[in-house]
Amino acid sequence: MPDSSSQPAKKPSRIQLRNRKRILDAALEVFSRDGFRGATLDQIAAEAGLSKPNILYYFDGKEDIHVTLLNAQLDTWLDPMLALDAKGDPLTEILAYVQRKLDMARQFPRESRLFAGEILRGASFMAPYLRRDFQPLFEAKCALVQDWMDSGRLQACDPQHLMFSIWATTQHYADFAAQIEILQADKPKAGSGASAYLRQLFTGLLKV
Amino acid sequence: MPDSSSQPAKKPSRIQLRNRKRILDAALEVFSRDGFRGATLDQIAAEAGLSKPNILYYFDGKEDIHVTLLNAQLDTWLDPMLALDAKGDPLTEILAYVQRKLDMARQFPRESRLFAGEILRGASFMAPYLRRDFQPLFEAKCALVQDWMDSGRLQACDPQHLMFSIWATTQHYADFAAQIEILQADKPKAGSGASAYLRQLFTGLLKV
DNA sequence: ATTATCTATAGATCTATAGATAATGC
């Protein structure tokens, strides 16, 4: 039995790696669609093309799959923020960050919904990891933005709320896609324009 | 048996009204916290102070409670948008709308999370009602904002995306409260500043 | 008489395990 959390753990075979990956891919699909409680091992097994007991041969249980998946995605999810560069032009950096976040919401809507559901339900699985990995990064990047504002290279505003509004506006296109689709029914240019709009929004706020 | 969906339905007794209300209050607490699938009738019954079979005496089942609750909240949820007044000063109207939405997120976070969860899971219960009640209102108010822009009283931008960004930024404070709390740990002024920030954000965008 | 509530439980769904069998790698 390959254990997913303990230490020595030989070396995982090729089949190990392939099947664990297939399970996590399937779990992303199912958990992001139905949430942790709404998802069943049957769905994940069907989606992965494996039997249910076989799923449990690779993971300790439903929660193990979920936590493993969230952690595997966390770094990717934080990357756009990590890339905020102190050496770049402030406004350009922020706008590029907004664009990266929007691209991610568009390209990885399932990942966005997975995290949104987890946070919405109180972050019961992720809280310790968010505290450990996300909070320090957030603090550092807010300090960077504050420096930019203090040196007059960005219009002053609250950096924390700036970050919140960047996440909210970009992730909205993934997390609330069902609503957007309903509201934009029979609209010609549906789905376009978000990038230009957000650029305009944050430029209006931050340009000195 | 009081039926919740049929037509003639005598007149509901005082106990009827009181207990249905108690159940919906309990359901708001439980569904907003754990989602539709995560919530159980046991939890709702305990929260309402009634036995589980008694819950099912007043409602046809778990889904009936959920749909009734969502519909009962929908009008309230749309009120801030309905109040956008064509006769008011455009920028003042928009900023007041933002403030109303922020106030609602702060005052009714459970309602916000209830809707957020429903949309996130594809709006499977609400879609028809959103199409019927929300979509026409959205279209009308977008047209109003477009008129304001066409007449030069607001800086031109995409009205639909403007609406999306208003909802996203304001509801974020309710829907992602767990994340905000983690990120603002040991921050002195945690929880304040959103109102001023959002005013600044949307003024920067819309001021002519 | 009608409305409201309770106890007991059926029946469905779901996670997880036991234990046997097949496939793979030295």
Added chain:
DNA sequence: ATTATCTATAGATCTATAGATAATGC
């Protein structure tokens, strides 16, 4: 020999109902 997979099923959880009993309103 070890790793991977399968069948069968235990055991927990959950929605919902049956049917009896208590409370309420003419």
